[in-house]
Amino acid sequence: MTEELVRMEDIVKSFGKVQALKGVDMEVHNKEIVGLVGDNGAGKSTLIKILSGALSPTSGKIWFEEERVSFQGTNDGIKAGIETVYQDAALVGQLSVARNLFLGREPLKKNALLPSLDKQYMDEQAVKLLQQVGLTTIDPSAKVNNLSGGQRQSIAIARGMFFRAKLIILDEPTNNLGVEESRNVLSFVMETKERGHSSIFITHNIRHIYQVADRIVVLRDGKKVGDLTKEETTMEEIEEMITGIEVLNA
Amino acid sequence: MTDKVIEKFAAHRELGPLLLLIILGALFYVMNPAFLSVLNLSNMLGFIPEIGIIALGMTLLLTGGEFDLSVGALFGFTPVLMFILRNEGIMSIELAFFVVMAIAALIGFTNGILVTKVGISSFLVTIGMQLVVRGSGLYISNGFPQSSWQTRSPIKTALAYKIGFPDSFFQIVVSLFWFLALVAVGYYVLNHTRFGNWIMATGGNEDAARARGIKTDRVKIILFVITAVLAGFAGVIDAFRIRSAYPVSGTGYELEVIAMTVIGGTSLFGGRGTILGTVLGVLLLRTIRNGIVVVGVPGLAYNIFVGLTILAMMGIHAYLEKQSGGVS
Numbered sequence: 001m002t003e004e005l006v007r008m009e010d011i012v013k014s015f016g017k018v019q020a021l022k023g024v025d026m027e028v029h030n031k032e033i034v035g036l037v038g039d040n041g042a043g044k045s046t047l048i049k050i051l052s053g054a055l056s057p058t059s060g061k062i063w064f065e066e067e068r069v070s071f072q073g074t075n076d077g078i079k080a081g082i083e084t085v086y087q088d089a090a091l092v093g094q095l096s097v098a099r100n101l102f103l104g105r106e107p108l109k110k111n112a113l114l115p116s117l118d119k120q121y122m123d124e125q126a127v128k129l130l131q132q133v134g135l136t137t138i139d140p141s142a143k144v145n146n147l148s149g150g151q152r153q154s155i156a157i158a159r160g161m162f163f164r165a166k167l168i169i170l171d172e173p174t175n176n177l178g179v180e181e182s183r184n185v186l187s188f189v190m191e192t193k194e195r196g197h198s199s200i201f202i203t204h205n206i207r208h209i210y211q212v213a214d215r216i217v218v219l220r221d222g223k224k225v226g227d228l229t230k231e232e233t234t235m236e237e238i239e240e241m242i243t244g245i246e247v248l249n250a
Numbered sequence: 251m252t253d254k255v256i257e258k259f260a261a262h263r264e265l266g267p268l269l270l271l272i273i274l275g276a277l278f279y280v281m282n283p284a285f286l287s288v289l290n291l292s293n294m295l296g297f298i299p300e301i302g303i304i305a306l307g308m309t310l311l312l313t314g315g316e317f318d319l320s321v322g323a324l325f326g327f328t329p330v331l332m333f334i335l336r337n338e339g340i341m342s343i344e345l346a347f348f349v350v351m352a353i354a355a356l357i358g359f360t361n362g363i364l365v366t367k368v369g370i371s372s373f374l375v376t377i378g379m380q381l382v383v384r385g386s387g388l389y390i391s392n393g394f395p396q397s398s399w400q401t402r403s404p405i406k407t408a409l410a411y412k413i414g415f416p417d418s419f420f421q422i423v424v425s426l427f428w429f430l431a432l433v434a435v436g437y438y439v440l441n442h443t444r445f446g447n448w449i450m451a452t453g454g455n456e457d458a459a460r461a462r463g464i465k466t467d468r469v470k471i472i473l474f475v476i477t478a479v480l481a482g483f484a485g486v487i488d489a490f491r492i493r494s495a496y497p498v499s500g501t502g503y504e505l506e507v508i509a510m511t512v513i514g515g516t517s518l519f520g521g522r523g524t525i526l527g528t529v530l531g532v533l534l535l536r537t538i539r540n541g542i543v544v545v546g547v548p549g550l551a552y553n554i555f556v557g558l559t560i561l562a563m564m565g566i567h568a569y570l571e572k573q574s575g576g577v578s
Contacts, residue, residue: 052461054460054461073463074460074461074462074463075463078462078463084461086457086458086461088457089455089457089458089460089461090458090461091455091458092450092451092454092455092458092459092521093454093455093521094450094453094454094455094517094521094522095447095450095451095454095521099447099450099451102447103447103448103451103458103459103462103464104448104451104459104462104463104464105462106444106447108444114438114442115443115444116438116442116443117442117443117444117446117447
């Protein structure tokens with residue numbers, strides 16, 4: 001087994017009287033793609049928001065690179081090397097690709113009288129990045145609104161790679177995408193691994209997760225009900241774990 | 251060919267209002283050459299900086315995805331309080347100026363906190379604040395204008411000194427330079443700074459901005475403060491220029507300013523803003539208001555023209571948005 005990147009231990013999260021997570025453990029190893037699946041309300045989003053720093057857990061411990069961490073906001077998560085690509089909130093549509101790429105980490109011109117964005121550097125780097133990931137048809141000054149859903153997801157993922165994120169969290173990256181676009185995004189996810197990144201891939205689509213994940217974690221009603229390598233399981237078994245139907249059959 | 255033209259206009263929202271400004275200016279001049287007379291121009295240039303300064307704040311705030319309906323009330327309230335503080339002998343006019351600017355900032359801060367932390371929509375927050383601020387101005391002044399004709403102060407000179415030209419009616423109020431300086435600052439901030447990028451991101455997709463670690467609440471609060479301070483500042487300039495502060499002054503400015511801003515190409519829904527467009531929007535609406543009077547349209551009819559211009563420009567922007575495959 002490769003080294004451990006993330007370990008979450010006994011994570012509990014309550015919203016008022018509702019307990020969204022009831023003590024979940026989860027690990028991610030280096031260069032591993034973990035599929036995180038579960039029905040609506042199973043606690044997937046809550047779990048990754050806690051990992052990325054967007055939410056604080058009610059209780060539980062998190063280790064990142066074997067160091068105990070307690071993020072006080074997404075900034076802390078980003079600094080540690082965790083990039084989250086939310087399905088509807090990956091990019092800002094009105095901004096250019098280049099501005100999106102550097103959002104929150106804008107480079108400033110050196111030797112400028114006033115602190116000013118280094119737009120030339122941003123454009124150059126954007127071109128370089130787009131070339132690296134094979135999206136050469138995209139103009140870095142194009143508004144994101146004018147791109148397809150798949151292109152947006154790819155750019156958001158590429159941004160994580162560009163900033164050398166250790167862990168890229170993908171929140172339903174293939175949702176609302178066509179077959180061809182999904183395939184592109186999936187191959188993109190595979191590429192993150194080849195380049196040495198780990199990722200957590202959240203989805204409803206078991207077929208998609210099965211294509212790319214090394215290991216699959218199943219949540220149901222705020223609890224972990226399955227944690228299996230792909231070799232150990234089948235799509236049918238995962239589906240049963242998600243819905244809990246096998247409990248009824250038993 | 252036409253596609254290229256549409257693309258150009260979509261990418262540079264300022265072109266539409268600029269074109270309209272030139273056409274209307276020429277039209278008014280042909281119909282009555284007095285439109286470009288020195289007297290008329292200096293009249294227009296007296297007020298444009300004031301409403302323009304409010305519009306600059308509103309541009310940034312709208313780009314950040316919020317708006318402020320209390321700016322007109324602040325425009326009236328701030329100078330009224332300033333003159334009361336001085337006329338009642340409580341403090342010097344200089345000190346009073348800084349005190350009321352701080353109070354304007356506090357009002358903007360309150361708007362920002364209520365919108366971001368309490369989670370009330372900016373429409374409700376600022377309409378409530380408008381009543382509070384307007385009501386306060388009326389209450390502390392008993393509804394009477396506060397005269398300042400005898401006030402002499404470096405502040406007054408710095409904000410509203412009138413530069414005359416010998417043998418001419420033409421005069422420039424120094425507030426024009428304040429406006430131009432603030433335009434430059436606004437342009438720089440919105441287009442060339444990190445904060446400007448955060449403003450556009452916050453207004454464009456707040457969740458995405460937050461996911462990038464941008465403190466979107468803080469961005470919005472700062473914008474509310476800037477907007478309120480600029481509205482108060484414009485009110486003070488106005489009061490110094492006309493030597494009186496009226497507690498009802500600025501009534502309805504909030505909508506006029508939003509119209510100017512949106513005509514210029516700033517989106518009402520956030521994410522896209524243009525300072526130069528706002529300058530053109532301000533010039534355009536003031537030109538129309540002034541021009542239709544100069545060419546003899548009955549005063550009671552002139553809101554019709556203002557309204558039609560706003561609708562026409564909105565139609566053009568909506569068309570461009572669709573053509574450029576942009577936001578819904």
